[in-house]
Amino acid sequence: MTDHAPQPARHAARRGDAPRAGAAARAEPYLYLLPHALLFFVFTVYPVGYGLYIGMHRWDLLSSVQSFVGLEFFRNLFVPGTPQFDFFWRTLLNTALFTVVSVPLLVAAALGLALLLQRPIFGRTFFRAVFFLPGVLTVSVMGILWRWMFDNQIGLVNAAREALTGASPIPWLSTEGLAWVPIVVGTVWWTVGFNMTLYLAALSNVPASLYEAAALDGATPGQQFRHITWPLLAPQTLFVFITTALASFQLFGQSLVITAGGPNRSTQSVIQYITEEGFTNNQISSAAAMGFVFGLMMLIFTAAQFGLMARDVKGAS
Structure with a gap:
């Protein structure tokens, strides 16, 4: 005679395992996200929070007691007449000027080079x-090179100009x-290769049949670029x-090495x-407040x- 007594227990065990299996399945995606979340917290959330904490205290590296001052150092950035206000906004304006001049040049030069090198010309590779190779140089090497190129007395640019x-x-x-000329020209020469490579990859995905159809319809190269390539x-x-x-906006090494921020701080960047402020003037709290405000500006920008540009891209597509 067969004993059926253990059957209900076995069914109960199976019913008890089901919720545990469902909970494990729901938790599995979060286990994959955990390493990134941990690194994001350690290297982003914690430094930002700790920087905000420093900016709200009068930080002294030689003291174990840091007095709380609230928003004093943040307020100094918005009160005219304080050194922090004068120099922070002046260097931020310098950085904005560099960005306004260099970004269109880097985008236009990269696209132009990509269009030229997309063609089947001799020596294209x-x-x-x-x-592309200048991009592998460190900023110190690049800065020394262009500082020598534009040296006031023995620079290659002045020597060529005098000879000609x-x-x-x-x-x-x-x-x-x-003084901005060697910084902007050197930065374009140094970094244009990366953007050029991105454009080359994108151009290789444009169907050739579109250009062939446009050519049959009598479209000029300029019209093909305007209505096919650019969109x-x-x-x-x-x-x-x-x-x-x-x-x-993160300009630092170029102006530091080429001009040392001069003359008269005219090329000093905000990060410089x-x-x-933090490591020369030993104003750690003031530097932390500036870094937090500048980072917030970058997020908004x-x-x-x-x-704005995503809306334009959506409209073009």
Whole structure:
């Protein structure tokens, strides 16, 4: 005779396992997200929060007691007449000027080079490498190179100009306004290869049949670019513009090495001034407040640019 007594227990065990299996399935995606979330908290959330905490205290590296001052250092950035107000907004304006000048050049030069090197010309691979290779240099090497190129007395630019025209040397590095020339030109030469590579990848995905049909309809190369190439490159242009603008706002090494922020702080970037305030003037709290405000500005700028350009991309598509 068969004993059926254990059957209800076995069914109860199965019913008890089902909720546990369902809970494990629901928790599984979060386990995959956990490493990224942990790194994001450690390297982003915690530093931002700790920087805000420092900015609200009078921080002294030699003291174990840090007095709470509230928004004093943040308020100094918006009160005219304080050194922090004068230098922070002046260097921020310098950085904005560099961004306004360099970003259109980097986007236009990258797109132009990509259009040229997309064609089946002799040595195409060689020229692609030539334009991309400067990007592997460190900012110190790049800065020393262009500082020497535009040196007031022995620079290659002045030497070539004197040899060709007989004109006297131009004091590039010690003249306000002109000091931006080696920084902007050097930055374009240094970083245009990356954007060019992005555009080359995007151009390779444009169907050739579109150009063939446009040519049969009598479209000129300019019309083909306007109505085919440019609209199809809109997503890549959005990405290139935003990443280039953010990188330009982080200007630091070029102005530090080429001009040391001079003359008269005319080429000093905002990050360079924040670094000076924190590590040269030993005003850690003031530098933390500046960094928090500048970071918040970058978030607002990025969101606004992304919203405006994403709308244009959607409209073009």
